Amino acid sequence: MMYSIAQFSAVLATALFIFSLYWMNDPKTARKGVIAGVIGMLVAVTATWIQPAILHHGWIVVAIVFGFIVGVPLSLVPLTAVPQRTALSHAFGGLAAGLVGTAEYFLALGQGPAELTGFRMSALVAEVILGFLTFTGSVMATGKLQEVKWIPQRPVTYPGQNVVNIGVLVVAVALGVLLVIHPAEAWSPRAFLAIVGLATLFGVLLIIPIGGADMPTVISILNSYAGLSAVAMGFVLNNKLLVTAGALDGSSGLILSIIMCRAMNRSFTNVLFGAFGTVQKAKAIGEQKAWKQETVEGAAQLLEQARLVVVIPGYGMAVAQAQHKVRELYDQLTKRGITVKFAIHPVAGRMPGHMNVLLAEADIPYTALVEMEEINPEMPQCDVALVIGANDVVNPAARYAKDSPIFGMPIIDADKARTCVAIKRSKNPGFAGIDNELYVSDNTWMLFGDAKAVIGDLVKQLAGGSGMH
Ligand code: NAP
Secondary structure, eight states: OHHHHHHHHHHHHHHHHHHHHHHTTSTTTHHHHHHHHHHHHHHHHHHHHTSTTOOOHHHHHHHHHHHHHHHHHHHTSOGGGHHHHHHHHHHHHHHHHHHHHHHHHHHHHHHOGGGOOHHHHHHHHHHHHHHHHHHHHHHHHHHHHTTOTTSOSSOOOOTTHHHHHHHHHHHHHHHHHHHHHSTTSTTHHHHHHHHHHHHHHHHHHHHTTOOGGGHHHHHHHHHHHHHHHHHHHHHHHTOHHHHHHHHHHHHHHHHHHHHHHHHTTOOHHHHHHSOTTOOOOOOOHHHHSOOOBOOHHHHHHHHHTOSEEEEEEOHHHHHHTOHHHHHHHHHHHHHTTOEEEEEEOTTSTTSTTHHHHHHHHTTOOGGGEEEHHHHGGGGGGOSEEEEESOOGGGOTHHHHOTTSTTTTOOOOOGGGSSEEEEEESSSOOOTTOOOOGGGGSTTEEEEESOHHHHHHHHHHHHHTSTTOO
16 A cells, blocks of 8 residues: 555656646746645655655654755745855755765665675765765855855866866776675775765866856756766665656756756856856956946936837846836836837846746736847847846857857847947946946946946836936
8 A cells, every 4th residue: 555655656746846847947837836846845755754664753853854944044045046055955965865875885785795786886886976076066066156255266277177077086986886896895885985085076176167157057067966866866775756856857957057058159068177267358448448327317318219128137137136126117118108128148147047037026027028039130120228237148249259258158139229228336347257348339328326226216217207316
């Protein structure tokens, strides 16, 4: 009976995980997707817990309480900190897989070498390598994104780095192969612990040369490693649900990484070994050309006279939490019969879908959101391109500057609009650390200030000028 319940629950939870991923494809169904994922996880945990083989219920309660203590505060972080929060979740996943693998090896060793078949040992080695490298790699990624003092934000590189990194991994894998052949020799436990140490070290080495801008992509790659380690754990524990859930996790992480790499016109190897962010050859354009500043009144006039306004949101809109003010601006403009579209760059912000989530939160109709490929042909007919806290994703240097770290990344053609109004706080560069000539081009007007405050002023101006300062 219990066996049937476990089998049925595994199928039910797997189906819920698949629906969860499917529904998350679209902002309209994303909430349903989250709920399906939560229910799937609840079914999986409950079905495992009620199995007669579980004897020490106290430990499970302790684990759940601990999970809540860590998980509840993590669920409350602001949206801008979600990439590092996600990385931390992967760290826990990797650590769990690594620890379970280690415990299983030593338990099986105690019960006799017959337990450690070639297949089981291969799964154990894969689980432990992937688990521990995901753990330290994700902790490092979290530290970099959170700008923790003891982890350098910029890529740290040295000659022969790739050889050292790959060397560490090769030694770990070679020891793993030895262990599969000789799982229970006198030296085997030490070799196993050496694999744990090397995988832990490899996770750190893997992240050191990677710059902050590539971190979301790397987090997504680590997500797929965490998924693969769960698959291996499923084989070790003979748990089908872990195998399917891990495979879904692993493949979705991989697909997301590919989507992000394509959107930035980068390859996997370039992300992992390219040390993006070290190239700092930007010319000081700010000193060569003048930044033209516009007043709120002037910008409001430009907007009022437009027929087509394309809003290009970026990371700064997220930082300022300006989305609700943007909605008010949208209302003011559409009320006047002006067409307003939102140009969504696939890597605007700090995580895929970042802008979609923010704009949906402010109830901006999905129909007003236009993908980059669709909006670009329309940009020459656009009267005002309103850039709100976006920088790299509208930087024309991506088209031609071969020495630029964002060279080849598709951008939204804000510079092709008749006029461009850009909102940012200072003359500082964006995440890639390079200057942006869009801001000093002839038809660009700057509105300096926090995006929420500036758009608030624009709305007041359009609504009748009351309370302006
Ligand atoms: P960005 O290049 O980071 O630029 C953001 C701009 O917003 C900055 O120039 C900043 O200028 C401004 N800003 C910050 N806070 C502001 C505030 N409170 N009010 C007004 N302006 C503010 O952003 P992006 O154009 O969205 O580009 C995203 C970058 O992240 C790209 O390099 C992309 O490759 C990278 N990335 C994204 C993802 C993803 O999944 N989304 C993944 C990997 C990499 P001031 O400081 O002067 O205000």
